[in-house]
Amino acid sequence: MNRDNDKGKTLISRTLIWMGIQFFLLLVIVFRLYYLQIYQADKFATMADENRISTRLLIPPRGEIVDRNGKILAGNRQNFQVMIVAEQTTSVDETLARLDKILPLSDDEKARVIEDVKRFRSFVPIKIKDRLSWDEMSRVLLAMPDLPGIVIDDGLSRYYPYGEQTAPLLGYVAAVSEEDLQKDKDSLLEVPGFKIGKAGLEKQFEHRLRGTGGNLKLEVNALGRVMKEIERVDGVPGEKLQLSLDVRLQQKAFELYNGESGAAVVVDVRTGEILAFLSTPSYNSNDFVDGVSSKIYNALLADERSPLLNKAIAGQYSPGSTFKMMVALAALEDGIITKDTKVYCSGRMQLGNQFFHCWKHQGHGPLNVVEALQHSCDIFFYEVAQKLGIEKIAAMARRFGLGSVTGVELAGEKNGLIPDKEWKMRTRGEVWHTGETLIAGIGQSYIMTTPVQLAMMTAKIANGGYDIKPTFLKVDKDKQTKKKRLPVFREYLDVAREGMCAVVNRPGGTAYMSRFNLDGQSMCGKTGTTQVRRITMKERQSGLIDQEDMPWKYRNHALFVGYAPADNPRYAAAVLVEHGGGGSSVAAPIASRLLQEALILEGTDEK
Amino acid sequence: MMYKPYKLGLHNPNLTLKEKIQRLNFSYFFLISLLAAVGVMMLYSAANGRWDGWAMNHAVRFAFGLAVMLVVSLFNIKLFLRYAYPFYFATLVLLIIVEVAGHTGMGATRWIDLKIIKLQPSELMKIALVAALARYFHTTTLQNIETLRGILPPLLMALVPAFLIILQPDLGTAVMLLCTAGVIFFVVGVQIWKFVAVGGLAAVLMPIAWHFLHDYQKQRVLTFLDPERDPLGAGYHIMQSKIALGSGGLFGKGFLQGTQSHLNFLPEKHTDFIFTMLSEEFGLLGGVIVVLINMLILALSYSFAVRTTSYFGKLLIIGLTTNYFLYVFINIAMVLGLLPVVGIPLPLISYGGTVMLSVCASFGAIMAVYINKDTNLGRE
Numbered sequence: 001m002n003r004d005n006d007k008g009k010t011l012i013s014r015t016l017i018w019m020g021i022q023f024f025l026l027l028v029i030v031f032r033l034y035y036l037q038i039y040q041a042d043k044f045a046t047m048a049d050e051n052r053i054s055t056r057l058l059i060p061p062r063g064e065i066v067d068r069n070g071k072i073l074a075g076n077r078q079n080f081q082v083m084i085v086a087e088q089t090t091s092v093d094e095t096l097a098r099l100d101k102i103l104p105l106s107d108d109e110k111a112r113v114i115e116d117v118k119r120f121r122s123f124v125p126i127k128i129k130d131r132l133s134w135d136e137m138s139r140v141l142l143a144m145p146d147l148p149g150i151v152i153d154d155g156l157s158r159y160y161p162y163g164e165q166t167a168p169l170l171g172y173v174a175a176v177s178e179e180d181l182q183k184d185k186d187s188l189l190e191v192p193g194f195k196i197g198k199a200g201l202e203k204q205f206e207h208r209l210r211g212t213g214g215n216l217k218l219e220v221n222a223l224g225r226v227m228k229e230i231e232r233v234d235g236v237p238g239e240k241l242q243l244s245l246d247v248r249l250q251q252k253a254f255e256l257y258n259g260e261s262g263a264a265v266v267v268d269v270r271t272g273e274i275l276a277f278l279s280t281p282s283y284n285s286n287d288f289v290d291g292v293s294s295k296i297y298n299a300l301l302a303d304e305r306s307p308l309l310n311k312a313i314a315g316q317y318s319p320g321s322t323f324k325m326m327v328a329l330a331a332l333e334d335g336i337i338t339k340d341t342k343v344y345c346s347g348r349m350q351l352g353n354q355f356f357h358c359w360k361h362q363g364h365g366p367l368n369v370v371e372a373l374q375h376s377c378d379i380f381f382y383e384v385a386q387k388l389g390i391e392k393i394a395a396m397a398r399r400f401g402l403g404s405v406t407g408v409e410l411a412g413e414k415n416g417l418i419p420d421k422e423w424k425m426r427t428r429g430e431v432w433h434t435g436e437t438l439i440a441g442i443g444q445s446y447i448m449t450t451p452v453q454l455a456m457m458t459a460k461i462a463n464g465g466y467d468i469k470p471t472f473l474k475v476d477k478d479k480q481t482k483k484k485r486l487p488v489f490r491e492y493l494d495v496a497r498e499g500m501c502a503v504v505n506r507p508g509g510t511a512y513m514s515r516f517n518l519d520g521q522s523m524c525g526k527t528g529t530t531q532v533r534r535i536t537m538k539e540r541q542s543g544l545i546d547q548e549d550m551p552w553k554y555r556n557h558a559l560f561v562g563y564a565p566a567d568n569p570r571y572a573a574a575v576l577v578e579h580g581g582g583g584s585s586v587a588a589p590i591a592s593r594l595l596q597e598a599l600i601l602e603g604t605d606e607k
Numbered sequence: 608m609m610y611k612p613y614k615l616g617l618h619n620p621n622l623t624l625k626e627k628i629q630r631l632n633f634s635y636f637f638l639i640s641l642l643a644a645v646g647v648m649m650l651y652s653a654a655n656g657r658w659d660g661w662a663m664n665h666a667v668r669f670a671f672g673l674a675v676m677l678v679v680s681l682f683n684i685k686l687f688l689r690y691a692y693p694f695y696f697a698t699l700v701l702l703i704i705v706e707v708a709g710h711t712g713m714g715a716t717r718w719i720d721l722k723i724i725k726l727q728p729s730e731l732m733k734i735a736l737v738a739a740l741a742r743y744f745h746t747t748t749l750q751n752i753e754t755l756r757g758i759l760p761p762l763l764m765a766l767v768p769a770f771l772i773i774l775q776p777d778l779g780t781a782v783m784l785l786c787t788a789g790v791i792f793f794v795v796g797v798q799i800w801k802f803v804a805v806g807g808l809a810a811v812l813m814p815i816a817w818h819f820l821h822d823y824q825k826q827r828v829l830t831f832l833d834p835e836r837d838p839l840g841a842g843y844h845i846m847q848s849k850i851a852l853g854s855g856g857l858f859g860k861g862f863l864q865g866t867q868s869h870l871n872f873l874p875e876k877h878t879d880f881i882f883t884m885l886s887e888e889f890g891l892l893g894g895v896i897v898v899l900i901n902m903l904i905l906a907l908s909y910s911f912a913v914r915t916t917s918y919f920g921k922l923l924i925i926g927l928t929t930n931y932f933l934y935v936f937i938n939i940a941m942v943l944g945l946l947p948v949v950g951i952p953l954p955l956i957s958y959g960g961t962v963m964l965s966v967c968a969s970f971g972a973i974m975a976v977y978i979n980k981d982t983n984l985g986r987e
Binding site for chain 2: 011017018023026044220223227
């Protein structure tokens, strides 16, 4: 009985211990709950939100690029896509078969869709086909009730209505590269399929055109299915970019080149606004948007007329006789000639044991600076250049912006080259020869300019020496700042302009054939023909080969710089036709037509 | 007969039905029903606000369970004593049948399909073992208990079914069964040094036992030791459970508002992880209330044990209560990341018929003992 008592007592005492243990264990649970739900609550609340909230970027529409009259040069085109959501149909194959009857699909496309359906979760829309035409789209829409699982999605894709004609200035957008991601931390770039400006103004003004991405916060479940929208922060659409370009003039220029290789720039001499900007042949911006095919790209690379080079800013050419205004201005300023100083041209001049020829073998006889420009006499400028020396010529050319980038809003602009003694010593380790000064006097030797530099040079001569900067953006007339003047006397510029007007409007002028009279308005300018290949003494003796008989790449470049109207100039143009032949026969007529067109279009500006 | 002790009503086993019903402890029923109601509510939420399905089934099952509890309450405790061994052996036979011809589900053989219900003998064994052990220790002496020979038969009674259950394989239930048996050995007075010795032996045998574990069981243990080891694989469940709990904070996200639960980040939210869901929606407050209700149920149970005269009755209550406690503790500790995920539901709240039935039957048995608290069972 005692033992029984002990047995009972043991049971009670041991049970009490066990109860204590249980109480302790439950307390541990309470403390654990406290630790997780109070102490670590913030951490887990964040993790829970990370679980459930999926943030998606809302892609802002890219800003349109329009010309001065609001015509769209780069726009966004609706891109209709047919997609299939597997969970909304009982049979993907059946739906595809039905769709195939309305919208023929290739076997490859079908196979890819089936593959993707297996790969992704059943509520993810799978792209079947994109870039549907209106016609295809409406057919699909009409049949939608019989096409379970089919949805239509519209995105935006960049479109360039003028394709090749505007490619040199607009460039193009294309897919983001690894390198872009390194440089630009905008999270929009990480969105699959996002396009950024890769060349031209699209690249230059990328940040204004792109806009700011919006945010869409969605609640998703563990499988990633969207349950509801939590928050939407709208982005800012890309800025609309209005250019100074007149696309009608641009088209006209394109027509006038008719497939020839070259570059043309038309600027407003008062504002520096670029009205036409041509580099031909070019590429089609639209070909690059979805990644250029290797076939097209290889063809572009293989073309000897280098369509991928922007000749207007990156093509460096000897200015030839179009440089003679610079020499004339330098000479007038230096005082070695006056407007009336005459120089006798016998067709050639001797320097040491070397002979320098005028393009006109029999010579021009005596002529003053205006006549020298009119006839583009080489001897006059040899003489003047010899007396001036290269330094003064170079100084004047640089004052007009030659030899350095104009700062136009495009990447890849080249400096060109205005040589001097120091340059030659530095780069070649040789002293400057007087003979080289002579050749420089007619814009040859080492001198290199770009068409946009020549256009700006001409504009500055035409506007009376105001220092303007070229721009692709339309200038707000009200916000124009007062222009600085170049340090050149107006009377000397008047002389240069008189010479340029003689070139076009006086009989015997090298561009007399290209003159026009449009309601009393006419053009002034200067021709230039530059040799691509040095003429050997032997060739000169045996008679020059006709340009037409030479291979294309050895033919001369044809140049013309000009402005209109003759009094109160408003437009300046530089026209270069690569290997086109003569400046007076090829380049001047194009410039003439372009400037006439600019004058005609002037009154029809829509704003 | 000099005196009739029956007249005192203290030793009278033949209480009338009315007397029995008067002796029912309604607080006990209330607390149990409260937990079942929490279960219905959470299952309503787990089904995204639907009555039909889980919540409705749960309510119906509890109603049935309550009926079972009541019926069992009215049993004569002498029947329990008399049939403790036959019940145990019958259940053991069922376990063997499961082993031989059981229905294979989820890679583990646990069920006998009786068409109407799927019988889970391992669940039945938890009650049967407690009853059998109570029966054994009721008749033996403390002296005997303290000898190795005296402890061997009950040890075998526990080890044989545990071994069969491990073979199924159902590690969780086997561990629970052994824990319950261990607690019974402890309370009846087996010397502490024997537990230390068994613990030491277990530590030595652990590496050997490791080889016999299934891969998924090894995964669970490893994941328990380091949940972030494989956050998308085996550790995913426990990680998501902790996120759900932690993000619930003090007051929770609100009924039907648990994002982790309703967006399906939380796995098994209607069964093993229902406590997580409750804590996500009702916060620390909700979780602690559920723990407190359970503490009250345990406290009441032990108070019944204290007030029961018979050794058998006391031990039966302690064993069954311990069994219930282990369910609650292992389940909650598991979802809190304190124990490995072993697949033990939270009784009365988790969805599932077998556990509901066995727990209700246990409560019924506890209540029956309490009603017959003053019945002298002698030493038979």
